[in-house]
Amino acid sequence: MAYYIHDVDACLSPVIGPDGLEPDVFGAWVGRTASALETLRSWHAEDRLPLLRLPERNDDVAALEPVAERLRENFRDIIVLGTGGSSLGGKSLSALADPGSPLPDGGQPDSLRLHFMDNIDPISFDRLFARTDPAATAIIVISKSGGTAETLTQFLYCLDVFRKALPAGTLSRHFLVITEPRDNPLRRLAEEHGFETLDHDPGIGGRYSVLSVVGLLPAMIAGLDGEAVRRGAASVLTPILGHAEPEETPAAVGAALAVALSKERAISQLVVMPYVDRLYDFAFWYRQLWAESLGKNGEGTTPVSALGTVDQHSQLQLYLAGPKDKAYTVIFGPSAGTGGRVPEDLAGNGDLSYLAGRRMGDLMDAEQRATADTLIANQRPTRKITLPEVDEESIGALMMHFMLETIIAAQLLNVDAFDQPAVEQGKVLAREYLGQGAG
Ligand code: PA5
Numbered sequence: 001m002a003y004y005i006h007d008v009d010a011c012l013s014p015v016i017g018p019d020g021l022e023p024d025v026f027g028a029w030v031g032r033t034a035s036a037l038e039t040l041r042s043w044h045a046e047d048r049l050p051l052l053r054l055p056e057r058n059d060d061v062a063a064l065e066p067v068a069e070r071l072r073e074n075f076r077d078i079i080v081l082g083t084g085g086s087s088l089g090g091k092s093l094s095a096l097a098d099p100g101s102p103l104p105d106g107g108q109p110d111s112l113r114l115h116f117m118d119n120i121d122p123i124s125f126d127r128l129f130a131r132t133d134p135a136a137t138a139i140i141v142i143s144k145s146g147g148t149a150e151t152l153t154q155f156l157y158c159l160d161v162f163r164k165a166l167p168a169g170t171l172s173r174h175f176l177v178i179t180e181p182r183d184n185p186l187r188r189l190a191e192e193h194g195f196e197t198l199d200h201d202p203g204i205g206g207r208y209s210v211l212s213v214v215g216l217l218p219a220m221i222a223g224l225d226g227e228a229v230r231r232g233a234a235s236v237l238t239p240i241l242g243h244a245e246p247e248e249t250p251a252a253v254g255a256a257l258a259v260a261l262s263k264e265r266a267i268s269q270l271v272v273m274p275y276v277d278r279l280y281d282f283a284f285w286y287r288q289l290w291a292e293s294l295g296k297n298g299e300g301t302t303p304v305s306a307l308g309t310v311d312q313h314s315q316l317q318l319y320l321a322g323p324k325d326k327a328y329t330v331i332f333g334p335s336a337g338t339g340g341r342v343p344e345d346l347a348g349n350g351d352l353s354y355l356a357g358r359r360m361g362d363l364m365d366a367e368q369r370a371t372a373d374t375l376i377a378n379q380r381p382t383r384k385i386t387l388p389e390v391d392e393e394s395i396g397a398l399m400m401h402f403m404l405e406t407i408i409a410a411q412l413l414n415v416d417a418f419d420q421p422a423v424e425q426g427k428v429l430a431r432e433y434l435g436q437g438a439g
Contacts, residue, residue: 320375
């Protein structure tokens, strides 16, 4: 079952003219993804990329349920510490949840609050602690390497605050750690304090970890169905494993599109613009995935996150009439016929009659279609992704789509999708500066 519709026609010359790709040129790029798809199949068969095995598993999700339940039922605030791939996936998934809606078990976590603390701004922590009660708060620390300075600093600071605030002997109830099953500073600290520790699969890199415990535990605490997320992911991967042709594989088509636009039409920026608020964090998750995976050896394109309708009033002028260096992915959410109605008696006269009796979701629907059509009318390459529902299955499918699209694009560009060597330079320098003492 397809949880989304992927349409790239408005990136091709028959629709947008010479700024689009010629169909035969684009077809050749799509054809070049065949070897990347073959590589994915062999990695799956040889169990060389654990990410590709997650969609077929449920045992680990079932094992997470009691952990999620314990945290959900015993705490009012859950603080998630971690950065980059250790934060963005869980945050994007959790954004789908309404903390006030019924949980799978029928409970009402009406007071549960999840806080994703990915930065190290001391003011943000002070503000958070000013409005949370340690006795009713749990902390989840996520770091694959267990050595990230920002996460360790967050952790040690929280540990200090909590050990001063809580009765002796109760600290371990409040902390849970997710890290690789090998010796590292975070694991050592967790062992020293007797904190429950869950394994981060060493074969799954941070920005590819959303379908693992890293993304699913926060999502399940928020009340989402982890198995449904995996089901959505499986719907994207299974056809590839079943030897679907490249042109029938949206992730391959999307990868070919991005690379072809950059090589054939000098497109250097990819704007991803969902309309529903629940997918805003998803756009940031995608931004990291694409940038950190492909920005190597002078290759890569700059991902840009945008949000309709807000960015219609901020960025759209540039998108429509600025330099032709961008391509657009507009993500359509289901909104027509939903939401509050504009009362006819309040809007029924004068210039507002077009709004009278219409729902808020009708306006969103009209605007997302109008934005895509205007981009197309201005000869801007515009991919449309339509989600009939925004739920666990569709976000699981979308995330698997974009992870595979990124991995396939990396193979077209001949870069390693899974490392980030340049980032290490800054980490070494920061430690050096810290060693020199505060200014
Ligand atoms: O995707 C990645 O690999 C990075 O963004 C990491 O997730 C980030 O640097 C955090 O690393 P760690 O989980 O080891 O603390």
